[in-house]
Every structure is written in C-alpha cells, then in structure tokens.
Amino acid sequence: xxxxxxINNEFVESKSNETMDVINPATGETIDTITFATEEEVNDxxxxxxxxxxxxxxxxxPTRAEHVKLLIPLLEQHKDDIAxxxxxxxxxxxxxxxxxxxxxxxxxxxxxxxxxxNKGEVLQNSIVNETxxxxxxxIGVTAGxxxxxxxxxxLMRKVIPAIVTGCSVVIKPSEETTLLTLKIAELFxxxxxxxxxxxxxxxxxxxxxxxxxxxxxxxxxxxxGSMGAGKAVFKNAADSIKKLNLELGGxxxxxxxxxxxxxxxxxxxVTARINNAGQVCTCPERIFVHxxxxxxxxxxxxxxxxxxxxxxxxxxNTDYGAIINQKQLDSxxxxxxxxxxxxxxxxxxGYKLDREGFFYAPTxxxxxxxxxxAFKEEIFGPVLAITTYTNFDDVIDMANDTNxxxxxxxxxxxxxxxxxxxxxxxxxxxxxNCEAEEAVNGxxxxxxxxxxxGADGIHGFEEYYNTTVSYIRW
Numbered sequence: 227x228x229x230x231x232x233i234n235n236e237f238v239e240s241k242s243n244e245t246m247d248v249i250n251p252a253t254g255e256t257i258d259t260i261t262f263a264t265e266e267e268v269n270d271x272x273x274x275x276x277x278x279x280x281x282x283x284x285x286x287x288p289t290r291a292e293h294v295k296l297l298i299p300l301l302e303q304h305k306d307d308i309a310x311x312x313x314x315x316x317x318x319x320x321x322x323x324x325x326x327x328x329x330x331x332x333x334x335x336x337x338x339x340x341x342x343x344n345k346g347e348v349l350q351n352s353i354v355n356e357t358x359x360x361x362x363x364x365i366g367v368t369a370g371x372x373x374x375x376x377x378x379x380x381l382m383r384k385v386i387p388a389i390v391t392g393c394s395v396v397i398k399p400s401e402e403t404t405l406l407t408l409k410i411a412e413l414f415x416x417x418x419x420x421x422x423x424x425x426x427x428x429x430x431x432x433x434x435x436x437x438x439x440x441x442x443x444x445x446x447x448x449x450x451g452s453m454g455a456g457k458a459v460f461k462n463a464a465d466s467i468k469k470l471n472l473e474l475g476g477x478x479x480x481x482x483x484x485x486x487x488x489x490x491x492x493x494x495x496v497t498a499r500i501n502n503a504g505q506v507c508t509c510p511e512r513i514f515v516h517x518x519x520x521x522x523x524x525x526x527x528x529x530x531x532x533x534x535x536x537x538x539x540x541x542x543n544t545d546y547g548a549i550i551n552q553k554q555l556d557s558x559x560x561x562x563x564x565x566x567x568x569x570x571x572x573x574x575x576g577y578k579l580d581r582e583g584f585f586y587a588p589t590x591x592x593x594x595x596x597x598x599x600a601f602k603e604e605i606f607g608p609v610l611a612i613t614t615y616t617n618f619d620d621v622i623d624m625a626n627d628t629n630x631x632x633x634x635x636x637x638x639x640x641x642x643x644x645x646x647x648x649x650x651x652x653x654x655x656x657x658x659n660c661e662a663e664e665a666v667n668g669x670x671x672x673x674x675x676x677x678x679x680g681a682d683g684i685h686g687f688e689e690y691y692n693t694t695v696s697y698i699r700w
Contacts, residue, residue: 228258228259228260228404228405228408229260229261230261230408231263231267231271231425231426232408232411232414232415232424232425232426232427233267233270233271233274233425233426233427234271234274234278234421234422234425235414235415235420235421235422235424236415236421237408237411237415238267239261240261240262240263240264240267240428241264241266241267242261242262242263242264242267244261244262244429244433245259245260245261245262246259246260246262246401247259248260248315248402248404248405249551250314250315250317250583251316251547251548251549251550251551251583251584252313252314252317252538252539252547252548252583252584252585253582253583254582254584257314257315257405258405260401260404260405260428261428262429262430262433263427263428263429263434265433267427268396268427268429268434268437268438268441269437269441271396271425271427272396272425272438272441272443272444273443274421274422274425275394275395275396275422275423275425276366276367276394276443277422278394278420278422278423279364279366279367279392279393279394279422279423281420282389282392282393282394282420282423283363283364283392283393285392287341287342287344287390287392288341288342290341290389290390290391290392291337291338291339291340291341291390292338293417293418293419293420294334294337294338294386294389294390294419295334295335295338296418297334297413297414297417297419298331298334298335300416300417301327301330301331301334301413302331304412304413305324305327307409308323308327308378308409308410309323309324309327311405311406312326312377312378312403312406313540313547315402315403315405315406316374316375316377316402316406316550317503317539317547317548317549317550317583317584318502318503318539318547319539319540319541319542319544319545319546319547320539320540320541320542321542321544322501322502326376326378326379327378329379329666330378330379330381330382332666333379333382333383333386333666333682334382336667337386337387337390337687338386338390340387340390340684340687341390343684343687344362344391344691345362346359346360346362347359347360348360349695353699355699356697356698356699356700357697357698357700358695358696358697358698359695359696359698360693360695360696361693361694361696362688362691362692362693362694363691363692363693363694364391364392364393364690364691364692365391365393365445365446365469365690365691365692366393366394366443366445366446367393367394367443367444367445368384368388368393368394368395368396368445368446368447368690369395369397369398369438369439369441369444369446369447369448370383370385370388370395370396370397370448370449371384371397371398371431371435371438371447371448371449371450371451371455371459372384372397372398372399372400372403372407372450373400373450373451374400374401374402374403374550375502375505375506375507375550376450376502376506377400377403377406377407378406378410381397381399381407381410383448383450383681383682383686384397384448385397385414385424387686387687387689387690389419389423389424391687391691393446393690394422394423394424394425395423395424395425396425396426396427396438396444397424397425397426397427398427398428398429398431398434398435398438399426399428401428401430402551404428407428408426408428411424411426431451431455431458435449435455435458435459436458436462439458439462439463439468440462440463440465440466441466442466444466444468445468445469445692446469446470446471446689447459447463447468447469447470447471448470448471448472448679448689449470449471449472449473449474450472450473450474450681451473451474451475452474452475453474453475453629453630453675453676455474456472456474456675456677460472469689470678470679471678471679471680471681471689472678472679473507473632473670473671473672473676473677473680473681474632474672474675474676474677475507475604475630475632475676476507476508476511476604476630476631476632476633476653476672476676477511477512477602477603477604477628477629477630478508478509478510478511478512478630478632478633478634478635478653478662479511479512479514479624479625479626479628479634479635479651480495480510480511480512480513480514480634480635480636480637481514481621481622481625481634481635481636481637481638481647482495482513482514482515482516482519482637483519483618483636483637483638483640483643484516484518484519485638485639485640485643486516486519486637486638486639487637487639487659488519488522488523488526489526490637490659491523491637491659492523492526492527492530494635494637494659494660494661495510495513495527495610495635495637495661496527496530496531496534496610498510498635498661498662499608499609499610500534500545500546500588500608501546501661501662502546503546503547503548503549503586503607503608504546504605504606504607504608504609505549505550505554505606505607506662507604507632507633508632508633508655508662508664509606509662510610510635511604511605511611512596512601512611512613512625512628513610513611513612513613514614514615514621514625515612515614515615516614516615516616517614517615520614523612524573524590524592524612527590527610528573528590531574531575531588531590531610532588534546534588534608536588536608537581537585547585548583548584548585549584549585549586549607550584551584552584554584554606554607555578555584555585555586555607557606557607558586558605558606558607558609559577559578559586560599561598561600561603561605561609562576562589562591562600562605562609563576564598564599565591565594565595565599565600565601565611566591568595568598569593570591570592570593570594570595570598570600571591571592571593572590572591573590573591573592574587574588574589574590575587575588575589575590575609576589576591586608586609587608588608589607589608590609590612591609591612592612592613593612593613593614594611594612594613596613596624596627598611601613602628604630618643618646622646622647622650622651625651626650626651628674629674629675630672630674630675630676631652631653631672631673631674631675631676632653632654632655632672632673632676632677633653633654633655633656633662634647634651634653634655634656634657635656635657635662636648636651636656636657636658636659637658637659638659639659644659652673652674653672653673653676654669654671654672654673654676654677654680655668655670655671664682665682665683666683667682667683667684668682668683669681669683669686670682670686671685
C-alpha cells in the first residue's frame with residue numbers, strides 16, 4: 227500500500243485511515259491502494275510551504291530557473307519508468323504517455339526561459355518630483371489541483387511557473403493518478419529545488435480540495451477539472467477572495483465547410499478525437515458538416531475510425547487505450563444509447579468492447595439532435611457526434627450555443643470562412659485545419675463556464691504575480 231505524502235522534500239506516512247484502491251483501466255485489476263492526507267497534514271504542508279516561499283522569493287529569478295531546468299535531465303533519465311507507470315495507472319497508450327513527458331520537458335524549458343521577463347512599468351506622473359512605478363511580485367503560496375487525463379503536463383503547468391516566479395505550490399493530485407504524481411515527486415526530491423516549495427497531498431476534492439480552496443494562506447488556486455469541480459472551488463474560495471485559475475473542460479464544435487479538404491479534415495478530427503481515448507477537454511465533440519459534403523465526409527470518417535486499433539496500451543501500434551474507469555465508460559455508453567433512441571444513426575460502434583478493463587469501440591453518430599446529451603455535454607470518449615448545416619452564419623451561432631468555451635475547430639480552404647470563424651467563434655482557442663496542439667508559448671484559456679485565467683505562454687506565467695504601484699516623491 228502506498229501510504230505516502232510528499233512534504234518538505236520527504237515522503238512521509240499519512241496518519242489517515244481513508245484509502246482508495248488503484249485500478250488498472252486496461253485490465254480491471256487492483257494494482258495498489260493509496261492513502262489520503264488528513265486535515266492536519268494538509269495544514270502542515272501549507273505552513274511549511276509558506277515559510278519556504280518567503281525565502282525563495284528573495285532568490286533572483288534566473289537562479290530559480292536554473293534549479294527548475296535541472297528537472298529536464300531527470301525526466302529524460304526516468305522517462306521509460308514513468309511512462310510505464312502512467313500506462314498502468316491511467317490506461318493511456320505508451321506512445322502518448324511518452325509524448326506527454328516530451329511535451330512537459332518542452333514546457334519546463336520554455337517557462338525557465340521566461341525568468342527574465344518580469345518587467346514593471348514607470349507610469350506618467352501628474353505631480354512634480356514624483357515617480358510612479360508598477361512592479362510585479364510573487365503571489366505567494368499557491369495550490370494546484372491536477373486532473374487524471376494529463377497528469378504530468380498539467381502538474382508541470384501548476385508547478386513550474388509557480389517556482390520560477392518565486393511562489394510555492396501545494397499539489398492535490400487526482401485520486402486516479404496519485405501513484406504517478408508521487409513518482410514525479412521523486413524527481414522533485416532529487417532536484418536542487420529547495421525543500422518545502424513543492425508539496426503533494428493526495429485526497430478527494432471534497433476534502434483536500436476544499437481545504438486548499440478555503441485556507442487563508444493559499445493565495446491562488448489553479449484547478450484543471452470539471453465544471454462542477456471549478457464551481458465548487460469558486461464558492462469555497464469566495465470568503466477569502468483568492469485568485470483563481472480554472473480550466474474546466476469544453477464541448478468543442480467542429481465546422482466542416484463545403485470548402486474543406488475532407489481527407490485533411492478527417493485525419494485531424496480523428497487524431498484529435500482519439501487522443502487519450504477521447505478523454506481530453508480540447509477534443510472535437512460537436513461536428514457540424516455542410517450538407518453538400520456530408521455523405522463524402524461520413525464515408526471517409528467511417529473508414530478512418532473503423533481502421534483504428536484499440537486495446538493493449540503498451541503496444542506501440544495501438545491507436546487508443548482504456549477509458550479511465552467503469553463510471554466514465556458507462557457515461558459514454560449512456561450518451562450514445564440516448565442519441566440512438568432519439569433518432570441518431572449509429573454509423574459505427576456504439577458498444578463497450580468485450581474484454582477485460584474499460585474500453586469503448588470507435589463510434590460515429592450521425593444526424594444527432596442538438597438537444598441530446600451527446601451534443602450538449604462532453605462525451606469524453608472515442609465518439610463523433612455529427613449533424614449537418616446549410617448556412618455558415620447559422621452554424622457559427624449553433625457552435626456558440628453552449629455553456630462551454632474552451633476549444634473550437636474549422637476545416638476550410640476558404641480564407642474568408644476561416645477568418646470569419648476566428649473572429650466570431652467565442653472560444654479561447656480556434657484550430658483552423660489542424661488538431662489541438664497547444665503550443666507552450668500560446669495561451670490555454672476558456673470562455674464562459676470553461677474557466678478563468680489560463681495556462682502557457684507569458685500570460686499563463688504572469689498568473690503567478692501580484693502587482694504593486696509605488697508613488698515615490700523626491
């Protein structure tokens with residue numbers, strides 16, 4: 227049993243009796259049992275993080291970045307072991323697991339390069355012999371709540387900018403990927419990052435998550451998760467008016483116009499849809515296909531989806547692996563069956579695979595009603611829900627008709643359509659003729675109920691600063 231927390235650069239045993247079995251999604255077998263942190267242990271982690279941060283903010287930013295960059299060779303050295311555990315605990319394919327580690331290395335290197343980017347301003351004065359200057363300062367102790375679907379990259383999104391800017395961070399990993407997070411903690415321990423700056427306290431959102439959101443010494447809560455989890459953190463943080471950074475999923479529309487290169491569109495849509503078995507918040511969800519190209523699109527996407535290899539996530543030829551757990555597998559199937567019951571055409575799939583573990587067949591639903599849950603909510607699985615449209619202005623309105631606002635797509639060879647879509651789609655990201663490949667120097671942020679603030683790039687980096695304006699008379 228893994229009875230560990232990571233506090234002050236040491237692995238310590240939890241005093242809690244609250245445990246959870248860890249299930250291998252690809253086999254259904256129990257591989258370990260984790261123990262959650264107690265309220266006292268979380269408070270201890272925050273207190274130690276607070277003291278460490280006060281000393282860390284005095285260290286010049288380029289020096290802080292040098293400490294962070296030393297994580298890169300450690301990740302490279304342990305890449306195979308980390309990826310193997312990743313697949314075992316989460317069900318992602320070995321190729322995608324290693325790809326996420328590579329992306330994390332790229333992210334660390336980029337964020338470290340921003341260590342010289344903290345620039346203040348000298349503002350125009352209105353009084354003689356006065357200088358007004360704006361400076362940016364580390365926000366202090368932060369909390370990072372990490373999801374199970376990209377637990378390495380998102381962990382680094384919470385940790386690295388915090389450390390480089392002079393903050394500290396207390397991490398609550400997902401219950402589903404706690405083993406992997408504690409494995410990464412070994413690299414933090416073996417690095418030169420001072421003790422106390424990174425703490426890891428496993429637990430549920432209702433317990434540890436709530437405690438982090440309400441604690442008076444936490445100045446920023448950064449959460450990547452469901453809309454429900456984000457709303458809970460929003461409410462819990464209200465009494466202490468914390469800064470929030472929330473990425474809460476999406477329901478991405480995809481516009482396939484009559485001017486699209488259909489081969490290109492199908493390749494990119496399927497590639498993005500099956501990433502992590504469709505369990506990614508930027509995945510294509512609602513597919514709007516122009517009626518003039520609908521039949522050709524359906525034939526091409528059916529051929530592409532039908533050729534996918536699903537199964538053993540350790541096999542490098544596998545296109546996608548397991549669904550995270552039985553609850554999520556049932557949720558996918560419920561949405562599919564509801565759509566079929568309401569009149570959607572089941573072009574392909576539509577069933578759980580008959581094998582050990584949690585697997586869902588590549589599925590295509592055509593002529594889905596926009597009122598069905600398969601269209602109105604994230605499916606979070608390898609399912610394409612398709613409908614048709616006739617008018618471009620109308621389909622923009624249909625795409626925007628959602629409470630989500632994270633990612634969106636358009637496939638067209640018509641520049642006017644592309645530029646119109648980038649102007650009018652009300653989403654944090656628009657991908658034109660490509661899959662969702664978030665650049666480390668971009669900005670990953672959502673509109674509406676998809677969140678507040680964002681990650682990546684200089685704008686994500688600056689989430690970890692507060693500002694002070696000084697009025698100096700001389």
